[in-house]
Amino acid sequence: MEKFQRLFMPTYAPFEKIFVRGEGCCLFDEDDRRYLDFCAGIATINVGHCHPEVVRAIQKQAGKLMHISNFYLHRPELDLADKLTKEAFPGRLFLCQSGAEANETAIKLARKYFSGTGRAGRYKIITALGSFHGRTLGTIAATGQDSYRSGFEPIPEGFVHIPYNDLEAAAEAVDDETAAVMVEPIQGEGGVIVPDDGYLSRLRELCNNRGILLILDEVQTGFGRTGSLFAFQTEGIEPDILTMAKAFGGGLPLGGALAGEEVAKAFSPGDHATTFGGNPVTTAAANAVLRVIKIEDLLKRSVEMGARLMARLADLAVSFPSLIVGLRGRGLLVGLELNRSGREVVSLCQSNGLLITCVQGKVLRFTPPLTVTEEEIDTAVDILAVTLQELSGG
Numbered sequence: 001m002e003k004f005q006r007l008f009m010p011t012y013a014p015f016e017k018i019f020v021r022g023e024g025c026c027l028f029d030e031d032d033r034r035y036l037d038f039c040a041g042i043a044t045i046n047v048g049h050c051h052p053e054v055v056r057a058i059q060k061q062a063g064k065l066m067h068i069s070n071f072y073l074h075r076p077e078l079d080l081a082d083k084l085t086k087e088a089f090p091g092r093l094f095l096c097q098s099g100a101e102a103n104e105t106a107i108k109l110a111r112k113y114f115s116g117t118g119r120a121g122r123y124k125i126i127t128a129l130g131s132f133h134g135r136t137l138g139t140i141a142a143t144g145q146d147s148y149r150s151g152f153e154p155i156p157e158g159f160v161h162i163p164y165n166d167l168e169a170a171a172e173a174v175d176d177e178t179a180a181v182m183v184e185p186i187q188g189e190g191g192v193i194v195p196d197d198g199y200l201s202r203l204r205e206l207c208n209n210r211g212i213l214l215i216l217d218e219v220q221t222g223f224g225r226t227g228s229l230f231a232f233q234t235e236g237i238e239p240d241i242l243t244m245a246k247a248f249g250g251g252l253p254l255g256g257a258l259a260g261e262e263v264a265k266a267f268s269p270g271d272h273a274t275t276f277g278g279n280p281v282t283t284a285a286a287n288a289v290l291r292v293i294k295i296e297d298l299l300k301r302s303v304e305m306g307a308r309l310m311a312r313l314a315d316l317a318v319s320f321p322s323l324i325v326g327l328r329g330r331g332l333l334v335g336l337e338l339n340r341s342g343r344e345v346v347s348l349c350q351s352n353g354l355l356i357t358c359v360q361g362k363v364l365r366f367t368p369p370l371t372v373t374e375e376e377i378d379t380a381v382d383i384l385a386v387t388l389q390e391l392s393g394g
């Protein structure tokens with residue numbers, strides 16, 4: 001910790017242990033102490049730590065070809081684009097390294113689409129209050145939370161923030177300068193906020209009627225996290241642009257934006273690029289992730305284990321009615337709202353062998369690997385129960 005604090009910019013306040021190994025739903029520290037990992041690299045390790053299929057794919061690819069730039073083609077990226085356009089929707093892919101970059105790509109593409117079709121006045125992106133879209137200047141502008149912007153002014157213009165899950169506000173916000181509406185199907189960092197059924201499909205309708213684009217940020221909800229490969233798929237709609245990252249590369253940095261043909265072709269060679277984008281190793285890992293999700297039926301597992309986690313947490317809420325004030329989520333993206341700061345709970349849980357995160361100060365967030373077992377869920381909730389008991393005075 002002393003070294004971390006001396007040598008790194010003070011952007012993080014990590015748990016003091018040093019982790020050396022991960023397996024499935026577990027992490028091990030230098031003393032070989034085991035932790036149940038319900039953070040999973042922030043909803044990233046969806047297929048479990050060091051899944052043998054992913055490890056093998058990375059090792060095999062790393063031994064053959066690691067990086068060549070996008071001046072040249074390789075097979076893993078082509079296979080990945082093939083699979084994704086079959087599983088998500090037909091269109092064209094841009095690969096990058098992170099969620100923020102995927103969203104930057106979507107924002108630039110939306111603007112380019114309208115400027116290229118002679119409607120250059122359409123540049124504004126409507127996003128939701130409480131949203132999170134990343135940490136670059138463009139994506140903090142998109143993010144609907146002032147705290148991420150303060151101190152970093154001037155912030156790029158062209159973003160309008162409206163209340164989440166409010167269709168009337170969305171309709172009112174659209175004007176002649178609007179290019180797109182961009183939302184998360186469930187707000188993760190915003191406190192695991194699940195909108196009403198039909199919210200996305202009504203937004204889709206609104207965008208169709210007003211001739212603007214719908215961008216869905218599935219960086220956190222993607223790859224089975226909420227029980228379908230992408231959350232939009234349960235609403236019977238398709239976005240114009242879909243962004244993804246986090247679980248995409250199975251732990252390697254990989255992000256992507258997928259857009260339908262008509263929108264995607266607004267980009268010409270040279271308009272947008274990134275050196276590492278979709279390199280052979282990260283895309284080989286992503287291919288393995290998609291294989292594992294299919295072979296191990298992880299979408300179904302996400303639904304089933306999510307239901308169990310919710311049920312166990314609902315029981316816990318009954319035991320601690322003065323502490324727990326809300327429970328929500330879908331699949332294995334679950335939030336438990338406390339009536340007090342969750343920081344101490346997170347820290348005590350860590351010491352008790354359970355890794356969870358806290359969003360919006362009071363919401364404990366559970367995002368275990370989709371491979372989590374019933375026993376692991378039960379153990380995690382037991383650890384949380386003991387922790388809450390300790391906190392509420394024995």
Ligand SMILES: *Cc1c(COP(=O)(O)O)cnc(C)c1O
Pocket residue numbers: 097098099100101103132133134135184188189217218219220221245246
């Ligand atoms: C994490 C996250 C991002 C940012 O992804 P990075 O890879 O950290 O840049 C964007 N949108 C959502 C919904 C996220 O959860």
